Every structure is written in C-alpha cells, then in structure tokens.
Amino acid sequence: MKQLSKYIIKGVFVLTLLLHGCTNLDVPVESELTAGNFPNTEEDFVAIAGPVYRFLHYKFYTINQILIQELMGDMAVLTANGGNWYDDARYQKYHLHTPTSDQRFIRESWAAWFNGISMINSILPLFYEKDESPARNLAIAELRAFRAYLYFIIQDNWGGGPIVTDFGPEVAPKARNSRKEVCEFIENEIVESLPDLSPATGVETYSRMNKWAANALLAKLYMNWEVYTGGPGRWNDAVKACDNIIAEAQSNGTIALDKDYLAMFYPDNGPHIKDFLFAIPCDGVHMKEHIPARYWLHRALRQKYELPFNPSGCIKAWPEYYDKFTYWNDDDVRKGIWLTGKQYMPNGEPIIIETTNSGLYDRYSGPDPSAPVNYHLEFTREIVFRDVVTFDTGNDQLGLAVGYRCNKFYPDKNSITRNQNNDLPIFRYADILLLKAEAILRGATPTMGHTAVSLANMVRARANAKLYTTLDLDELLNERAREFAYEGWRRNDLIRFGKFEDPWGVKTNNDVRKRLLPIPDEQIERNPLLEQNPSY
16 A cells, blocks of 8 residues: 555545544544544645545546546557547647536546645634644645645636635635636645645655655646736746755755666556655555546556456557657657567567457458458557548557557556556656756756756756757747656646747647536536636
8 A cells, every 4th residue: 555545544434534524423432533533744734634635536636637638748649449448529629628517527636636725625624723833834834725726727727717725515615716816725725834844855745745746736836827817927936845855855865866766657656756755656546547548558468468358559659759759869768658569578588479460450451351460569659540530440459559659657467457556756857957957948047057958968967968058938848748758747837938829730729718628517606707718
C-alpha cells in the first residue's frame, strides 16, 4: 500500500464518525472519537484530511484529467478499431477541439473537483475549533493549499467558477466568479498557507501539500497569469516561487533531478524520487485506475511484459510529436519511453502473430484470404485512418499496429489487475527548472546566476541529451514535450505558448474559445446561476 493509502482509509472512518456522530449509546463515552478528544496530534489531523486526496484517484485525475489534457494537445490520438473505442466520438471530439457539455469525463471531473472542495469545506471548521497548535495550523494550511490546487484545475479547464468556502445545507448556489477572481483566491490561499506548511520531503509528506508543492502551484499560476487573467505576465513572481524550491534543492539536496529518468516512472517509484514535488500514489488496489499500459500497449505485448490482462492499444502518438525526441540525433534517454518499429521479446525473439491474409489486412482481395501468415508485429510511424470520420484505423493486424506507443509508465507485471502501481507526478523539480528558464526568456530578471540555457541544460544533462548553446521559446516548448510526455500538462503548455490553435493530426479548429471546456449540462440544470462558456 502506498504512503497515503492508510490515511485515506482511516480518515474515511474517523471522518464519518465526527461528521455524522455515533448513534450507539451503549459505547462508553471515553472510548469514542469525538470533536473534543480528536484530532490532537499531527497524525490525527492527517488521518481526517486524508480522504480529500481520494478525489485525485479512481480515474478522476489518472484517466479523465490526463486524457482530456493530452488528447486535446498534439501528443496523442485515441483511435477506433473496427468500431471499438469509438464511444460516441468523445475522443475524436477532444482532438478536434469540439468537446460537448454532456461528455462523461468532463461531467465526472467537474463533480470530482467540487466534491473535493466541499469535503475540505466540511473539515476545516472542525480544525478551526481546535486550540492553536503547530499540528492544527499545519493541517489547516494543507487543506487550504489543496483546495487552492483543486480550484487551479477548475479554472484551468473551465475558466471562472463559483468560489465556495462554506459547507452545509444553508449554503446557497452561487454564480461563477471571474477567472481573475479565482486566480486571486488561489494566490491568497497559497500565500497565507505557506508559513505553516511543512518543509519536509520524502515519506513524511509524500503526496501531501508541503511547501514545495505549494510553491510549484504558485509558479504554475504565475506563469499562466497572462492567459488566465488577461493581465500582464508575472514572470518575476514565477521566478521567486521557483527559486524557493531551487534554493532548497541546492542547500539540502532533498529535492533533485534523479539520475535515472526512466526509473522515475517504474511501478516501484514513490517517496524516494526527489524529482517528484507532488504526486498521486497508486498501488493497484486502494488507489486504482492508473492504467497507461492498458491504453498504450498492443495486445500482443501482454506476454512480453507478463501482464495479467489484455491491453487495448487504443492510444497512439502523433508522428510529429515523436519527432521531437529524435530531432537532435543524440543519446537522449527519454527516447526510451517509445515503442517503435518491429517488436521483440526480452530475449530478442521477434513477436510473431499467427494470422491469415485477411486477418492481416481485412481489405485483402487476393486469391487465398484464409492462407496462414506469420506477422512480425511492427508499429508504424504514420497514423492512417481508414475512416477519418470515426478515427478508425482498422481492426486487422495492420490496423492494430498503426502508430508508435508510449511506454513511459512501465507496465506493472506484479499487479493482479490492469491497475498499475506507478505513482503519477503532478509537480516535478524538472518542471520548476524549465518554468524558470521560460520566465527568463519572457523577460524575468535572472537570479542565482542562472540563464535560460543553463536551467534547461540541467534537465537535458540528466537525460544525457545534447546541451543547448542557445534557446528560444519554441525550442523550450519542444523540450517540455520531451520531458513531460503524458503527464497531463500539454494542453496547458500549448495554450500558454500560443500554439493551441495550430493544426496537427486532422484538427484544423483555431477557435480560441475552445481553450476552455464546456460546463456540464447537469451542473447548469442544478445551478441555473452558472453560465455556459462561449461557443458551447
């Protein structure tokens, strides 16, 4: 069980007792958990607060958030195979920038983030009632910071939203606050929380909001301030937030670029990864639905990776995105996340699929469609649609092998289901270095002796990539593509760099209003004060 699991499980139990009371009058009072005797210690507070983090689990972030962000970007496409994975064109609509307000992932995500906020609002009054203590102040700061993060996701996806800090049946529905107001709320919550947040890293605060996760959130907020609010960019503020983290890395070494890039994403990753500032702990049992192998791997790779399930292989990489990894013709280890060309078993034996002429290619028109064929599995670079309307590449062996595959979150052979143990990072130290480099390129005053080139080269050196001598914003965006592939930041990056409206794949939509998602219909029905985003 990963680090936070025990707190979530225990917290659900104790939170139920404290919020709903105990109806068993035969239990002696002194043996009960009550608001008078619980929480007191830091562990008590963490146990109660733990359940709020569960809203990042059970697919709300690991599937919904990741797929929305990446499929709307230029990295990946989810194709249909003979109708499989068509799913009412939801995935095509992400790519085409035409998502709809009744789409399931969008509905589930909005509900999850606001349910998380509601739970935090229900817990905070209990904490405020306790006597002042470091444990109590830390717990309040963590909840406020995590609530600010949930609002960050909301405004990044939908723009403005209702700011709610109260809890209870008397809380009336609210109209949307402006996006600028939400950003100012996020900033204020983080700034006020920072003095009480823990500076500890590793097991002690893994997957919780500590000082470094909060500073990373501030850096992200300031880097996108111009997009979010329409006001001037806050590049120097972003640098300051980054420097707080960089200073900790340089002084204490508790934060760092781990030497082995690929190993950071293995199933046994966790608190020992110093690059991870904030991550979702996944254990395949309690923290489910991190399933990248299911989406990316071809079914014929099951034996190679000793998987307990048949992968679907429905997501493929756009060729131009993959080309960013080979452009420099260097020894960049990040190329190792890709599966390309002919496929082999670990011992070097080719992966052979026994099929027929028509099974290999269902449009075969030769004289012997049932003749046996031994097909050496080969992933092709180009995404060729046999039906572009449905994004169908075919359900024969050639159709199933279309496209290169991302194997970044290495398959977990020890999981008993499709759910993997690989933790999913949200904020990373590498991101902080590249954000500071970007801020300097955009006009921020350099600090700590850094330049945009020196900062980006720290990341490239770890990847054993050719070092930069010069750097511009276009190339920095390419570097972010290489470093953060399939981590859920591509849509955010493309919007900030003004590239979200560029054509890629078969998408030609350049409507800037599609930078925001539609508010779910069901939410507007429940709260008519919510106004739908333009163009939906």
